[in-house]
Amino acid sequence: MxxxxxxxxxxxxxxxxxxxxxxxxxxxxxxxxxxxxxxxxxxxxxxxxxxxxxxxxxxxxxxxxxxxxxxxxxxxxxxxxxxxxxxxxxxxxxxxxxxxxxxxxxxxxxxxxxxxxxxxxxxxxxxxxxxxxxxxxxxxxxxxxxxxxxxxxxxxxxxxxxxxxxxxxxxxxxxxxxxxxxxxxxxxxxxxxxxxxxxxxxxxxxxxxxxxxxxxxxxxxxxxLGDWGIVDGLVYENWEEKEFNIDTIIEQRNIKSAFGMDFGYTNDPSTLFCGLVDEASKEIYVFDEVYKHGMSNEKLYREVNGKGYSKEHITADSASPKDIDHLRELGLRNIKGSRKGKDSVNNGIQYIQDYRIIIHPNCVNFLTEISNYTWDKDKFGNKINKPIDDFNHLMDAMRYALEEFIKGEVFSFD
The missing domain is CATH 3.40.50.300 (P-loop containing nucleotide triphosphate hydrolases)
Incomplete structure (x- = not known):
């Protein structure tokens, strides 16, 4: 040598x-x-x-x-x-x-x-x-x-x-x-x-x-600075990390799939939430995810298609209509924008809070977000009725995915 x-x-x-x-x-x-x-x-x-x-x-x-x-x-x-x-x-x-x-x-x-x-x-x-x-x-x-x-x-x-x-x-x-x-x-x-x-x-x-x-x-x-994150006032406390067999869950009656997408690029990731919803039992099963930075629409399509989800009904952030149209042209035929309305994200959050969320251990980014997604505070340190603008990319995607289950008026998912 x-x-x-x-x-x-x-x-x-x-x-x-x-x-x-x-x-x-x-x-x-x-x-x-x-x-x-x-x-x-x-x-x-x-x-x-x-x-x-x-x-x-x-x-x-x-x-x-x-x-x-x-x-x-x-x-x-x-x-x-x-x-x-x-x-x-x-x-x-x-x-x-x-x-x-x-x-x-x-x-x-x-x-x-x-x-x-x-x-x-x-x-x-x-x-x-x-x-x-x-x-x-x-x-x-x-x-x-x-x-x-x-x-x-x-x-x-x-x-x-x-x-x-x-x-x-x-x-x-x-x-x-x-x-x-x-x-x-x-x-x-x-x-x-x-x-x-x-x-x-x-x-x-x-x-x-x-x-x-x-x-x-x-x-x-x-x-x-690398200091410990202080987690106080979680938005969702109704969740657990648990192994489950997706095929077994799908075989249950009245199980419906739910897919939601949030767009990002350099600083924020592009995400895809993949879940199964049991309305009768009030349970959401989170079984897969996409969470990547620097994803062009072409790369995002290949990622979704490679996971076998290109034919699924995906609800995406309607603030990016050009991205939705482009992804539809690329092959995500069933992608659509989230609804817009008078209210804010809190309606979606309140609906999801009524469910038990079961998260597969492989969904590591979803687990990181949901365990750090908290209510924001005002300048005096008091909690306000608004979530932080952080750890919210898969959280937003989950809300988009579940909007068809939310009954009542049309809400905004911005």
Missing amino acids: KIKKVNIAKLVGKGYKDYWRFKGRYRVCKGSRASKKSKTTALYYITKLMQYPEANLLVVRKVFGTLRDSCYKELKWAIHQLGVDNYWDSTTNPLEITYIPTGQKIYFRGFDDPLKITSITVDVGVLCWCWIEEAYEITDENSFNMLDESIRGKVPDGLFKQITMTFNPWNEHHWIKQRFFDAKDKDILSKTTNYLCNEFLDDADKKVFETMKKNNPRRYKVAG
Whole structure:
């Protein structure tokens, strides 16, 4: 092998010295957007795998299907940044990355198939490291315990077992806070980072946060500074996360499908709510979602069509009639705009509040939104009868989807 010198400190930048050096059991980093936490972690693991020839890495997210466009890409980016492309081989079927000189591997798994997490056997060395990206999505602490217990056994001298968790800190009531941030344990490194330690941002990047600080200080505290999100006064408290078989639900009498779409692009995501409604039992089953940024109408159509929903009746935000017409031309023949009327979003919210909402664990973005969608406050800190303009993209899409079930006058869904 050729010897290649890389200045790791220069490549990583500031803010992560303790994170890089820590060898305890749990390394937990909450951070704002653009805080370098994911890229730093990717650089760390590629570097350390080449330094420790008996180490292997398991990368986990709640839903396996989200790994290819997140951690897998970040690790490939890190390989390229380090200039060691020739020494690594990556495949998508199976989703793996292999260090060619030794045969060490990076495995990818999802909590949606727990048996595949606990049944990994390595060909070379030991499985000693685990990276849980977007750990906030793991709402069930028992799922984490199962993974924690699977990283066990003796490791060679000089090696160490470690679980790394990276996430955005949306909710102060999450079990991660009490377990890792409130506890004092020498085997835990818990830290907070934000965009201010990212010297690689340009002026345009920084302006996004300065604008957020001015216009949306509540969001800036979390998405800008990396502080815990304070959740007070949830709009919907009538929900639960629960596994269910969609085919079994569909077989029930009087079950109707409901699809709603909200438009976005750069700052806001384009979303599709996919639900089943039982009016008699007053239950809404949330079984799938689309939640992506930077989606042109063509890409949005391909996403919906690829999921098999192009023939469904979709109710979309009527504030974007050109987008609706274009999507209809592309192939979403049954898409229509939401109704307009005198009232506001509260009519839709009040209707949905009468239902029990059962959310499939795979709908991670819906779970994030509904657990952070709160009533807004006035300048004196008093709650007002209006939801916040945040965590509302799938919430709006749900209201659009359910408008045909709402009896009475025509309402506005703006």
